[in-house]
Amino acid sequence: MVKKSIHEINGRIRDGSVNVVTAEEMVDIVGELGAEGAAKEVDVVTTGTFGAMCSSGVWLNFGHSEPPIRIGKLWLNDVEAYSGVAAVDAYIGATQQSQSKGMEYGGAHVIEDLVRGNSIDMHGISPGTDCYPRKVIDTTINIYDLNQAIMLNPRNSYQKYNAATNSTNHTLHTYMGSLLPHYGNVTYSGAGVLSPMHNDPNYETIGTGTRIFLGGTQGYIVGEGTQHSPAAGFGTLMLKGDLKKMSSEYIRAATFEGYGTSLYVGMGIPIPILNEDLAKATAITDDDIVTNLLDYGIPSRDRPVLRTVTYGELRSGSIDIDGKEVPTSPMSSFKKSRQIANELKEWIRAGDFLVSMPVERLPTTTPCNAMKQTNVNPLVVDIMSSDVTTIHEDAGFHDAAKIIMEKQFNHLPVVDSGNHLVGIVTAWDISKAVAKDEHDLVKDIMTRNVVTTSPDEAIDISAFKLDSNNVSALPVVDSNKHVLGIVTSDDISKLLARRH
Amino acid sequence: MMIKINMAADIVTTPILAEAIIETGSLLNISQAHFDPIHGEVVAEIPSDQLAKIRDALVNRGAEVVVLNTPIHRDEDECVECGACISVCPVKVFSFADDWSIEVDSDKCIQCGTCLKMCPHNALALGQ
Numbered sequence A: 001m002v003k004k005s006i007h008e009i010n011g012r013i014r015d016g017s018v019n020v021v022t023a024e025e026m027v028d029i030v031g032e033l034g035a036e037g038a039a040k041e042v043d044v045v046t047t048g049t050f051g052a053m054c055s056s057g058v059w060l061n062f063g064h065s066e067p068p069i070r071i072g073k074l075w076l077n078d079v080e081a082y083s084g085v086a087a088v089d090a091y092i093g094a095t096q097q098s099q100s101k102g103m104e105y106g107g108a109h110v111i112e113d114l115v116r117g118n119s120i121d122m123h124g125i126s127p128g129t130d131c132y133p134r135k136v137i138d139t140t141i142n143i144y145d146l147n148q149a150i151m152l153n154p155r156n157s158y159q160k161y162n163a164a165t166n167s168t169n170h171t172l173h174t175y176m177g178s179l180l181p182h183y184g185n186v187t188y189s190g191a192g193v194l195s196p197m198h199n200d201p202n203y204e205t206i207g208t209g210t211r212i213f214l215g216g217t218q219g220y221i222v223g224e225g226t227q228h229s230p231a232a233g234f235g236t237l238m239l240k241g242d243l244k245k246m247s248s249e250y251i252r253a254a255t256f257e258g259y260g261t262s263l264y265v266g267m268g269i270p271i272p273i274l275n276e277d278l279a280k281a282t283a284i285t286d287d288d289i290v291t292n293l294l295d296y297g298i299p300s301r302d303r304p305v306l307r308t309v310t311y312g313e314l315r316s317g318s319i320d321i322d323g324k325e326v327p328t329s330p331m332s333s334f335k336k337s338r339q340i341a342n343e344l345k346e347w348i349r350a351g352d353f354l355v356s357m358p359v360e361r362l363p364t365t366t367p368c369n370a371m372k373q374t375n376v377n378p379l380v381v382d383i384m385s386s387d388v389t390t391i392h393e394d395a396g397f398h399d400a401a402k403i404i405m406e407k408q409f410n411h412l413p414v415v416d417s418g419n420h421l422v423g424i425v426t427a428w429d430i431s432k433a434v435a436k437d438e439h440d441l442v443k444d445i446m447t448r449n450v451v452t453t454s455p456d457e458a459i460d461i462s463a464f465k466l467d468s469n470n471v472s473a474l475p476v477v478d479s480n481k482h483v484l485g486i487v488t489s490d491d492i493s494k495l496l497a498r499r500h
Numbered sequence B: 001m002m003i004k005i006n007m008a009a010d011i012v013t014t015p016i017l018a019e020a021i022i023e024t025g026s027l028l029n030i031s032q033a034h035f036d037p038i039h040g041e042v043v044a045e046i047p048s049d050q051l052a053k054i055r056d057a058l059v060n061r062g063a064e065v066v067v068l069n070t071p072i073h074r075d076e077d078e079c080v081e082c083g084a085c086i087s088v089c090p091v092k093v094f095s096f097a098d099d100w101s102i103e104v105d106s107d108k109c110i111q112c113g114t115c116l117k118m119c120p121h122n123a124l125a126l127g128q
């Protein structure tokens, strides 16, 4: 049984005799020497990851103005920062978007601009008080003008992430990137073999107070992150570090098309090899790490798991879904993850970084529950109109025009001989056909790519579908594509008007 | 050289490619083709010296011809080499090298623009 203390290891770091390897290198070492041999040889294993971490932000302190202000609301480059804490403190969160530029620029970009030393326009307002009489402040600051810029990320470094794909017939824009229709691609995140928490899954050395690499400088683990869900393999960490010492090499703003902004954060954890169990744990490979492939085409919290998949498979460049070979790509950078693990290794080797034990271990049983929702979600079935007439695809377009006229519907679902929905015709399609003098069959003028809903879908999802597809009605279909009714944007606005 | 031929709904069903080939006597080497009821898109390689002739023959028949000479450009300062762009490119312009750097084979690019939306770091651009 090998047993080493943290003091022994730090002694070796100080006298330069320490043996540090990355988690990637450790795989072969354990393969060669076995866990016991590796535990004797190796003192520290470094990990690293560089990916989108939405739940990130920075506490800023600006110092007091003359006359003083107790800032109530604050904008940095037109991105709102939370300033409901004392007078001149604020928290800028990564996903907050600019009022004027929208998704193009957000809190993450403010953070990157701070790290790069760029100037930031600041605008704050306040009701004014006897002790803080000033009501408005406008100034330009950079990171050197601040008393503190402390990165405090409530939830980083997820132990593992799900992989994403899309079963629908249209491209989805998500925080997992563009997901092409009909399982056109798969995206995933996380550094696999180098993933910090996978290398110490029992949190023996990872906990409150552990010294880590964060953004290119030394940082610390505050404790478990929000939504920490260790039993399900989804542990998370809350991290802190001094933004003033960070580098844009490891702190990068990002925009996910159609989703918003996020911050790419580089972090790494050194795992002191105190015993054989830790040596064994750090020998984990991509093939040992299993995650779920989820269908993001299902707009629900409980997305179906299409299959389980290992990081080894994901990183091979393609995986199999229902007999189809689908290309995969990561959203996080393995090259940078490796760079972080290597940089941390060099710091330790050079004696610039001492490893630490947590002053408090992470909880291993905290549950992560869903939101308690006291207002019941209305469903499509509650508001759809079941009085819907359909038309056969081989009918003449005049028949369609007549039905639309008589029934005063704007939308006419089109069905085939088996009564399955195959298209939709609107009053607009008919006018177009008339204008072009094309008096054809319904199937020649209908829209084939119909966006549909089902009776048990939440209204909020239908509202989102109407909006994002720029349509004004959705046929309601069952699993056999039989038309059960229709919901229109009018129905939904009426309902929402009642709700607000 | 590569060209992209766009055909709107009204000509998508007419044999304009065949007609243009016969008229000009030039060979089009088609590398990508995509048709749906409202639109057609073909990417083809042609001998550079025959561009004018082929373009005229196609444009006269109602098609739009774009020369694919401004392929994808990657800004190396913005790129973090994540690889997100790899899985969305229809012609596999992007790939990982052995050390997990990004390799860009821009000669293959058909200027479809899909990767621009995918890149989280705004590192990709067309037309430079």
Ligand code: SF4
Binding pocket: B072, B088, B089, B090, B091, B092, B093, B108, B109, B110, B111, B112, B113, B114, B115, B116, B126
């Ligand atoms: S523009 Fe299209 S073809 Fe060119 S690299 Fe991007 S995705 Fe590939």
Ligand code: SF4
Binding pocket: B074, B078, B079, B080, B081, B082, B083, B084, B085, B086, B102, B118, B119, B120, B121, B122, B123, B124
């Ligand atoms: S998606 Fe953008 S940042 Fe990522 S590798 Fe491609 S070009 Fe670089």
